[in-house]
Amino acid sequence: MYIPLVYLFICIGLIILLLLFPGVAHQGTDLGVNLFMDALFPYLLPYLILTQWFIRLTPNKQSTTSRLQLYLKTYGISALGGFPTGAATIAFLKKSKQISPKEANGLLSICHSPSPLFVIGFVGYDLLNDTMFSWRFLILYHLVSLVILFLFYNKSKHEPLPMSLNTAEVKPKSIQNPFISSIKDSVPTVLVVGSTLIFFTTIFTVVMHTLSTFIPNIHNSLMLLTAASLEMTNGLKIASQLFSSESTILYLLLAAFLTTQSLSIHMQVAVLAKTERISLRPYVALRVILAILIPALYYVFFLM
Numbered sequence: 001m002y003i004p005l006v007y008l009f010i011c012i013g014l015i016i017l018l019l020l021f022p023g024v025a026h027q028g029t030d031l032g033v034n035l036f037m038d039a040l041f042p043y044l045l046p047y048l049i050l051t052q053w054f055i056r057l058t059p060n061k062q063s064t065t066s067r068l069q070l071y072l073k074t075y076g077i078s079a080l081g082g083f084p085t086g087a088a089t090i091a092f093l094k095k096s097k098q099i100s101p102k103e104a105n106g107l108l109s110i111c112h113s114p115s116p117l118f119v120i121g122f123v124g125y126d127l128l129n130d131t132m133f134s135w136r137f138l139i140l141y142h143l144v145s146l147v148i149l150f151l152f153y154n155k156s157k158h159e160p161l162p163m164s165l166n167t168a169e170v171k172p173k174s175i176q177n178p179f180i181s182s183i184k185d186s187v188p189t190v191l192v193v194g195s196t197l198i199f200f201t202t203i204f205t206v207v208m209h210t211l212s213t214f215i216p217n218i219h220n221s222l223m224l225l226t227a228a229s230l231e232m233t234n235g236l237k238i239a240s241q242l243f244s245s246e247s248t249i250l251y252l253l254l255a256a257f258l259t260t261q262s263l264s265i266h267m268q269v270a271v272l273a274k275t276e277r278i279s280l281r282p283y284v285a286l287r288v289i290l291a292i293l294i295p296a297l298y299y300v301f302f303l304m
Contacts, residue, residue, distance in 0.1 A: 006053040009044065017206045028205025032198030035233050042116070045190055047081040049090070052182035055089060056169040056255060064167055070098065071153055075111050079142060080102060083265055084113025086188045092278045094205035105279040106152050109286040112144055112269065114258050122233070125136075133251055136302050137258060141294055148286070192271050196264040199230040215301040253299045 018025045055077060074093065087108060094104040116138055124131035149177025204227050212218050220242050228235025235257050244251040266287075273280055 009233050014203060014206075016271045017210055018202075021209055024209045025206050028061055028202035029198055030122070031234070032201030032231075034296060035201060035231075035237075036194045036197050040188070040233065040248055041077050044082065044085075044115065044118075044185065045191060047117070048085050048186040048189060049143065049182050051077040051081045051085055051089065052092070054186055056091065056178035056182060067157060068153055071107065071149060074107060075149055078111035079113050080116065082118055083112050083191065083261065084189060084268040084272055085115075086111035086113070086271045088185070090275045091272050091278065092185070096277060101278070102159060103156055104276065105282050106156065108269070108273060108278050108280075109283040110152060111233060112283070113141060113145060114261075121237060123258070127236060133254065137255055137294075137298065140297055140301065141259065141290075144290070144293065144297070189272065193270050196267050197231055197233065200262070200264040201234055212293075228253075228257045228260075229262055231264045232257055232260075235262065251303065252295050252299060255295045256291065259294040260287065 055073070070093075074089055077089050081089075090107050090111060091100070092105050093099045093107075094101065101105065116134075119138055120131050120134040124134035128134075128279075132217055160201070208218075210261060211222075224235065224238050224242060227238050236254060237248060239253045239257065243253065269283065270280060
């Protein structure tokens, strides 16, 4: 009962801030649009279409051995496409009954990683002018995630396979082109990503402007944490500006932000998961574990 009231008060408060500072809100929106077009859209859209197309061209057969192949294929798609490609793919697999609801809950938490093009292109080249951090982070992140994936497979391989759809039971009214279907299914995902990024960047700009009005000497750490918790891309950019001369702290922050992600990304996953009633509890639990584990391992292996 209290949670809807909290959301209501937050919504009213944000509306008031937007009305009080329309010019600042416009600046935040411009920043969000620029971030989306420069940092996400070029990396997300092509891979999202290609991965959706790929999974339609490679239907999965129902067997115990093919289950591992499907898990690896789904993980590979999410690893290449980045979030929320994994969530979109898993929602499609559950909708087509290639995986069970329990498998969808687990895979949603595991098949979730930043795009290598984003980590190497935006973080490596644009922010750091050096891709060494990007390669180290990606290798570490995927090694840990693959270990978790195989543990999940060993746990789920003894469970009964989901009921599959066959042509005798369900006959589609018309044969759809896989490529066209991939584009149609990718567009809503891109809109969700763009809308959440622009929204949270706008909110961050207005909130920080309001805080700086009442607290002129606001600490940079508060600004960084607020930005990173609302929108990861903006948080990464601010961290690279604040700690450009302190590489150890910068690398740990980048690893933490890329692993933890942000509210905008989690909202994207939640929207996609809700369409197929996929539980977010395993997703949240694994995010907390990895947020501690990945930065700690990065420090031990590469910074000590």
